[in-house]
Amino acid sequence: MITCRELVGFIAEYLDDALPATKHREFEAHLRACDRCVVYLDSYRRTIALGKAAFADLDAPVPPEVPDELVKAILDARRFRA
Numbered sequence: 572m573i574t575c576r577e578l579v580g581f582i583a584e585y586l587d588d589a590l591p592a593t594k595h596r597e598f599e600a601h602l603r604a605c606d607r608c609v610v611y612l613d614s615y616r617r618t619i620a621l622g623k624a625a626f627a628d629l630d631a632p633v634p635p636e637v638p639d640e641l642v643k644a645i646l647d648a649r650r651f652r653a
């Protein structure tokens with residue numbers, strides 16, 4: 572069985588589905604036995620999703636007809652939610 576530390580090192584590959592089958596099985600066996608790593612994996616996934624959303628926003632051009640106040644309000648609302 573892999574350790575928590577090893578699991579953390581494998582997370583990126585696990586989420587990319589890039590782990591060899593044996594490691595993948597060990598990874599999931601560890602998750603079944605270790606709540607802490609389930610929580611960690613969950614927050615890791617969320618962080619990735621947030622990061623992707625943030626970058627998606629950066630790529631999206633702001634339509635010129637959107638008033639500055641509205642843009643600012645949206646940004647403020649986001650900051651408040653985060």
Ligand SMILES: [Zn+2]
Nearest residue numbers: 574575605608
């Ligand atoms: Zn663990």
